[in-house]
Amino acid sequence: MRPFLSHPFDDDKLKEECGVFGVIGVADAANFVALGLHALQHRGQEAGGIVSYDPEQGFNSARRFGYVRDNFTKADVMDTLPGELAIGHVRYSTAGSKGATAIRDVQPFFGEFSMGGAAIAHNGNLTNAAALRRELIERGSIFQSSSDSECIIHLMARSIQKTIPERIKDALRRVEGAFSVVAMTRTKLIGVRDPLGVRPLVLGRIGDHGWALSSETCGLDIIGADFIREIDPGEMVVIENNKVDSFRPFSPAKSRFCIFEHVYFSRPDSILGGRSVYETRRQIGVELAREAPVEADLVCPVPDSGTPAAIGFAAESGIPFGLGITRNQYMGRTFIEPTEQIRNMGVRLKLNVNRALIKGKRVILVDDSVVRGTTSRKIKDMILDAGAAEVHFRIASPPTAWPCFYGVDTPERSKLLAATMSEDEMRDWIGVDSLKFISLDGLYRAAGEAAGRDAANPRYCDACFSGDYPVAPSDKIEEGFQMKAAE
Amino acid sequence: MRPFLSHPFDDDKLKEECGVFGVIGVADAANFVALGLHALQHRGQEAGGIVSYDPEQGFNSARRFGYVRDNFTKADVMDTLPGELAIGHVRYSTAGSKGATAIRDVQPFFGEFSMGGAAIAHNGNLTNAAALRRELIERGSIFQSSSDSECIIHLMARSIQKTIPERIKDALRRVEGAFSVVAMTRTKLIGVRDPLGVRPLVLGRIGDHGWALSSETCGLDIIGADFIREIDPGEMVVIENNKVDSFRPFSPAKSRFCIFEHVYFSRPDSILGGRSVYETRRQIGVELAREAPVEADLVCPVPDSGTPAAIGFAAESGIPFGLGITRNQYMGRTFIEPTEQIRNMGVRLKLNVNRALIKGKRVILVDDSVVRGTTSRKIKDMILDAGAAEVHFRIASPPTAWPCFYGVDTPERSKLLAATMSEDEMRDWIGVDSLKFISLDGLYRAAGEAAGRDAANPRYCDACFSGDYPVAPSDKIEEGFQMKAAE
C-alpha cells in the first residue's frame, strides 16, 4: 500500500473544535439546521450531527463523518429528520481521541429521562471533564463516547430537578471551562453560554414564528434569519411557543470572549461582540503596517485567512496588494503520494505560487498566525523558489506561546514555535528577511480597545498569547501542565 | 419529496467543458495524472477518467462522476491503474446530453486496434461531429457514448495507416473545430492542438525521465514539473523513450487562442500564450477603470474570478479595495430547500454579504462576465439589502452576445442578455446605478495587444463577443443557427 500524503499545511493551524446551531418554529427545521451548520463548517469539518423532534415521529438523529454538504443534503437522510425543532453540531476530533473518533463521539448527545428526551450540542471544552467522568462511571453511568461533552447529559440524567431546563442548569453548574450549548426538549429550544462567554452564540429570528441559535451570525445569514442579539455570557435562553425567556443560572463574572475568534476562527462576515470580524482583521493589518513597516513591492496574503489583514496593511503602507499565492478551491482530504522522490520535489496540492507576479519582487506575506512554523517555512520556500527578491512575514496575531484549553485544538506547548524561540530566532529558523508579530496591545486596539490591553482586567481571553488562563485547567494541571509563573 | 435548491448562480456562468492531462516515464503515472486533473478541476467538475498502461497489466481505466479528490485519491481505485504511462480527463456535460450523462460518456475513450490499444482524451468541440457520427454508424461503427469526441477513435479504427500516431493524424484531419487532444499507446504519450490552437495545451518535464502534457501550466506546478513550452497550434508531439518528436499534420493557419481562457476559464496562476492570466485580469481592471471611471467608496470583487480585475480597478482608480462578498468555501452541489417561504427570503448558500463593510457605501462590483444576467440581479439585491448607497457594475469582458461552439457550454443565443439588450437596457434590467463592460479593444490591450483588436486579423478567438467564428459551425448551421450577417 502506498502511503498517503496529508495536506502539507493543515496540521499547522489552530483548529476550532465545534459549531452549534438550533432552530424552532419552522417546518422542516432540520433543513435549516443543515444550512446553518454548512455556514459554520469552518468551525469543524470532521463530522456533523442533527437531532430533530416531531410529535408523531419522536426524536430522530443522523450523525455522519464528513462535510455537511455531502451528508445533510440528501433526501434519504433529511427525510428521516422531520419536525419543527432541531439542533445540530459540527466538530473536529478532540485531542483525546485523535485519529480514533468513532461515530458515537459525534454530537448532539441524546438522553431519555423520565420526563422525556433531550438532546444537547456543545461548543467549547470542559476543564474538569476527566474528573466528572470518573465520578459518574463510579456511580453507574455508562458512557457511550469518548467525548467529554457527554458528561453534561449524564449530569442531567442524575439531577433530581423535575424539568429539563432545570436539569441543564444543575448540570452546567457542575462543569468548568468554556461552553456554548444548544439543547432541545420536545417543545423547547435552549441556548446557554458559560459565565465568561468564551465561545460565541447568537440569537436570530426566522419570519414571524421561528427562532434560531447559531455559533456565528453567518449561520443566520444563510437562512435569511434576522440577527437579534448575542446570548450574554452566563445567560440561558429557553424558547417555546414563539417566546424567548432569559435566565442567569450562574454567578456573575467579567466576560472574556476568545480574541482568536476575531483573528482566525470566525468567518470574516460574522459580527462578534458587536464588531465586524472582517473589519477587526483589516484593522490588524493597519496596526501591523504602523508597528512593523518595511520597504517592499507587494503585499501578498497567505490565503485565505490572511487576506483582510493584507488589505489593511497594503492600504496603510501604500504598497500594492496582489494575490501571489493561489489556493486550490477543490481541495479535499488526501491524495495518494506519487513516489518518495516526488514528495521531495514539492507537491503543491493546496497552494500554488503565481510566479509571474512574485518574480523579482520584495514580498510582504501576511499570515494570521504561526503555530509550529512548518507552514511558514514551506511558504517561504515556495516564494523564494518563484524568484522573490526578499520575503518579509507579518503575522496578524501575537506569538502563540500557550495551548488553549477552551475548545481549540492546540499542539502541546513544546511544539509551539513561540514557546521556545524569540522573534529573531523564529525569523532565522523560518529563514526570511524579517518577521514581525502584531503586539498584544496592537491586537486589542484593532479589536476596538483604543487603550490596548488592560492587564488588570483584560476584555478578551488571550491565554494562547499571554498564558493568562481565566479558568484554571484543572484536568490538565492534574496531568502535570505547568501554569505560567506569577510575574 | 421536497424540491432541491440548485446553486443560485451556477447556471449563469459559461463553463469550460474539459481539461486533459497525460504523463509518461514515471512510476505510478496515474497518481500524477490524478494530481494534474485535480489542478484542472475548474475546467470540468462533473466527472473524470484515467487510463493507464502497464506492460504486465495492460490497459486499465477508471471513470467516475464527481470530483477528482473524491474518486482518484483512494487506493482501491488508484491501485487498479498501474504503469508509467497514463492520461486523464475532467469534463462537464455537453449541451447535448444535459442531465443524462452516462458514465460511458466519460473520457478517455479507448479502442483496441490490430496494432494494439490506444486511448484519447479531448478538450474542445468538433463542429462537424454530428455529420461524422451519422457516416460512421452507416458504415458499421458502434458508438458507446453520446459524446462527439468518440468520433475520433472510430475514425482511427477505420484508418488504413499502420501506426497509431498516423491513424491519429488521419482522424484529426477529418474533424473540424477546436481540439486539444492527449492520447496514449502502449509506449507513447501524444499531444495535439488544432490548427487555430483554440484550447491550450502545454508540455512539462518531470525529473530526468518523465514528461507531462496539461491543459494549463497549473497542472504542471502541482506535480513539481517544469514548464517547457506550449504545444503549438497545429502541432502534434509524440513522446517515447524520453524523447519528444514534433509533427505538423495540418495545413498552416493563423492562431486564434480563446480569449475567454484569459477572462475566466483558466486559473489565474497559469501562463497562457506567454502571458500570466492573473496579470491579464488585473490589467483588465486597470483598463476598465480608465474606460469607465465612477466616484465610489469601495471596489468589491464578485468572488472569486472577479478579484484580480477588482484589484487592478482599485489600484488604478485609488478607490479602496475590500471583500464585501464572502464565498462559502465548503460549497457542494445542492441543499434541500427548507420551504417555499424561505426561498423567497433569500437563502444565501454560496455567497454572503459583509454588511458591516457595505453599509452606506457607494460600491463598485467587478465581475468577470454577464451571461443571462440573473446572477447580477441577485448580487445587486444582496448588496442593496445590506445597505449600499449606490451599486455600479464593472464587467471584465465585453457583452457576451454569441454562443461558443468550440468547447464551452453556452446558453442558446436568445438566452444571452447581451444578445437582446443594449448596455443601458441591461443596466435597467439588472437595476443598478451604472453598468459598464470593457471594450473589445480594451480587452485586447489588457491581453497584450497594445493596438487593440486587429479586425482584419485578430489574434484571439473572440466569437462569443464578436460573432466572428474562425471555424464555421457546420453541424449547428445545419440545425438552423444563423451566423452574424456580414457587415
Place this chain on the structure above:
Amino acid sequence: MRPFLSHPFDDDKLKEECGVFGVIGVADAANFVALGLHALQHRGQEAGGIVSYDPEQGFNSARRFGYVRDNFTKADVMDTLPGELAIGHVRYSTAGSKGATAIRDVQPFFGEFSMGGAAIAHNGNLTNAAALRRELIERGSIFQSSSDSECIIHLMARSIQKTIPERIKDALRRVEGAFSVVAMTRTKLIGVRDPLGVRPLVLGRIGDHGWALSSETCGLDIIGADFIREIDPGEMVVIENNKVDSFRPFSPAKSRFCIFEHVYFSRPDSILGGRSVYETRRQIGVELAREAPVEADLVCPVPDSGTPAAIGFAAESGIPFGLGITRNQYMGRTFIEPTEQIRNMGVRLKLNVNRALIKGKRVILVDDSVVRGTTSRKIKDMILDAGAAEVHFRIASPPTAWPCFYGVDTPERSKLLAATMSEDEMRDWIGVDSLKFISLDGLYRAAGEAAGRDAANPRYCDACFSGDYPVAPSDKIEEGFQMKAAE
C-alpha cells in the same frame, strides 16, 4: 413509486430472535466469531455485531444490518476487530421496535466500568424488562437503545460488586425470563444460562488453547471446534487462561428447554439436550404417520424445515417421498412488484411447484407448523393449481395457540389460527382434504420422552402449544395479557 412485494411466506413463521457466539484464546478471535455467527444466521438475519478486545487496541466493535456473510467477511471490517477474545450476536428485530430498529439496537452492548470494560450479548427475552428500564431511567441511567437487553449492562454498572463476573451475577439475579448470555471482559469469556435453560448454549474447545461458546453445536462444527458439553440451566462459566470455572448463581430449578428449538428453530445438524435435532424431526414424521395416516401417492415436504419429518413420514407409511416444491436458493429480501394484475396471478418468488411430479397425485404435505395459516393456504393453492388430486397437510408440531415471551417473535394471540379455530375449522379455512397436527404427547415421544408429556412436570417449555408459561410474563400481564385460566 411502485410498491414492494414482501416475501409471501416469511411473515407466517415464528422467528428466533437471536444467536450468540464467543471465542477466547485464539488469534483473530473475531474471525472465528464471524464464522460461528454465520452458522447461527438462521437464528437472526436482520443484523449482527461483534466486539473484540486486544491489549494494545482495547475494545473494538462493529455492528451492521444484514447477513454476516455480507458484513463480517471484509478485511476493512475484520481488521478493526483484533485480539484473542471476541463475542458476537445475530438478531431479528424484537416486537417492540418492529420496522424501526436502529443500529444502536444491535448487540453486543458495551459498558465502561471503573474496573474496566465489558460487553454482553443476549439470546432470549426478559419478561420484566419494561419495569427495570423505568426504574433505571428514574435513577439516572441513559439508555442508548430500545432493546430490553440493555437493562443488563445498566444493572451491571450500578452493582457495587468489585469484579465484572460478580456484577453479571448481580444483574442477572434481577432479571426474569429466558436468557443465554455470552459476555467478555478484557481477559474473560463468560457464558450464562437462565435457571430454566430455555435457550441453548454450548461449550466447545478450539485446539489446545482456545474455547468457544455457541447457541448451537453447528457453530462449533463450522470452526472445527470440539463440542465439550452444554452449559447447564442456571450455570455460569468463566473462561480465562485456558481454564473453565463453573458457578451456580441462581436458585435451583427444573429445566424447561424450548421444545420449538427441536421443531423448527435450531439447525437439523445441531445436537441439543443430548438429542440430534434431525433425528427428533424425522421421528416426529414417524409419529405423525402413526397418529394420522392417510392413503396417498406422494409425501412432499414444505421446504426446507419440513423435510426430515417428511422423510420419517414416508419411511413409516411406505408412501414415496418426493420434492414437489422447489425453493429458490438465491432468495433475497424483496422484489419490486411488476403490477397489481400480476400479483394476483401468483408470483412465485420463493417457492415453485414441480408440476410434472405433482400432477394427478394425492399429495401429503409435511410442514413444521401453522402460525397464521396464510402460507398453508398459498401452498395448497400452488399444489392444486399444479393438478394434485388431493392435498393432505400433516403438521410436525401441535397447534400453536399461545405467544412466546421468551425470545421468539410471535404474532399476538388473536392472529394465531389455532387460538381461534378447531382443527376441523382450520382444515376448512385452509381448504385441504385433511389437516392433522402431531399431538403434544406424540411430540414429546419424538423428543425422547417415551411416556409422552408429564403434565405435572413437563421436561420442556411448550407454552406456545399448551399456554403453560414456566415464568410469568410480568410486563405483558401489566399490559393486559390474559394467562390461560387454571383448568
Place this chain on the structure above:
Amino acid sequence: MRPFLSHPFDDDKLKEECGVFGVIGVADAANFVALGLHALQHRGQEAGGIVSYDPEQGFNSARRFGYVRDNFTKADVMDTLPGELAIGHVRYSTAGSKGATAIRDVQPFFGEFSMGGAAIAHNGNLTNAAALRRELIERGSIFQSSSDSECIIHLMARSIQKTIPERIKDALRRVEGAFSVVAMTRTKLIGVRDPLGVRPLVLGRIGDHGWALSSETCGLDIIGADFIREIDPGEMVVIENNKVDSFRPFSPAKSRFCIFEHVYFSRPDSILGGRSVYETRRQIGVELAREAPVEADLVCPVPDSGTPAAIGFAAESGIPFGLGITRNQYMGRTFIEPTEQIRNMGVRLKLNVNRALIKGKRVILVDDSVVRGTTSRKIKDMILDAGAAEVHFRIASPPTAWPCFYGVDTPERSKLLAATMSEDEMRDWIGVDSLKFISLDGLYRAAGEAAGRDAANPRYCDACFSGDYPVAPSDKIEEGFQMKAAE
C-alpha cells in the same frame, strides 16, 4: 492482509455461463425480466444486466456485479428501466477473462444502427469468435468488452440488410457454436436458437398481451406466465404487436440438446425437451441402483443437486434415504480465514455433516458429477470423520473426460480426473470403498431414450462424456486442442 478462504467446493463444479430472459407487451417489463433472471440465477451468478425500451425514454440499461436480488430489486435501479419491452442476462465469467471481468463485459450488448438501436443477450459459446473478432478489428470495429458475444452486434452493425431481424440472421449465419439469443429493437422481442439447439430457450405467454422468452420454464413460472412451447433448434421468433412470427434462417440439422442440462445445470422444476428435469434425475438414481447396487444403511445426497438421484436410488434399492450433509443456506462469497492452523482443521463453511445420522453407518453418497475430484475427497473425509463405517460414491453422470466448448466453464482437459484415470484409479485416489458412474447408455435411458445412446445419431450433445463434438471447436483447434482420435 490475511488471506481469504474461497469456497472449498465451488471450483469443482462445471458452471453454466449464462441465462437469458426477455419480455414484451406488459408495463414495467424490466421488473418481469428481473424476476425471470432471479429464477435463472443458477445459470450465472457473477453479474447481470437488463436493457429496456420506452418510446419516451429510449433505450436504458443497467449492469451490475452480483445477484439479481441485490441489484435489480431497488427502485433507484428499476425506475431507470421503464417500458414495455426489456431483455436481460445473467453470467459467469468466461474462461478467457477469469478474474478480470469488467462491467463492460456484462450483457446485454447494445448497438445504435442507422435504423435504430438493438440489444442482444447470448447464452452459449461461439467456437469461431476469436477469428471473427480479429477480422472485425482489422476492418475498424471497436470492441468494448472481452466477451466473444460482442462479435454478434458488430456483425449486425456491418450487415447491409435494412432491418434488424435481417441483420441478426446475417450475423448468426456467420457464427459457429452454441447460442440461444434474446434480442430487442424498439418494437420487437426476438429469440433464436442455434441449429443444434444446444442451449434451451422457451416461449411463454403473460396474460393476454404479453410474451416472454426464457432459458428455462422456471423463469416463466416465477412471473406466472404460461409455458407455450420451446423455441425449436434453428428457429428464430420475432414478437411484435402481440404476434409471434417464426423463421428458419439456418440450414436444417439434427438437434443435439446438451444432456448436462438434465444432469446438473437446469433447475429440477424446469421442463426441457418435453421432460421433467427432476424426473430425469430421479430416474438416473433408479438406473444407478440397478447398474451399481451395493449393500448399505443409508442413501445420502450430496446437496443440493444430488438429491433427486439419491431419492431414486433409495426407492429402487430399498435403502433408507437421509440428509447426512447439511448445506448452509446463507452461504455467501468468501470468509476471511481465521489462521493457517484452522484451515487444516477443516473449516466447514458450506457443508456440515449430521454426525448423529452418519455414525457407524455404511453410507451411499449420490453426487451429480466428478470434475477434478477434489470435492469428492473432502466430502469423503467429512463422512469418515463423522464415523461412517463405509463410504460408497454413486455418480449421476458418466465420467467427465472432455471440456465443453458450448457455453460451460470447464477446466482444461488435463485437470479433469476422468481424463487421466480409470474408474478404479479414481476410487483409490478419492479413497472410498466403491465408486461407480452411471453408464452413457444408462443416462440416455433415464433421459427418455429406452434404447440407450444411438452412437450413429445421438439425440443429445454429450461431448463432455464422449469427446464427440457436434460442432468443431475451430478457435480451440487453432490454439492446439486435440480432438478425440477416430476409433
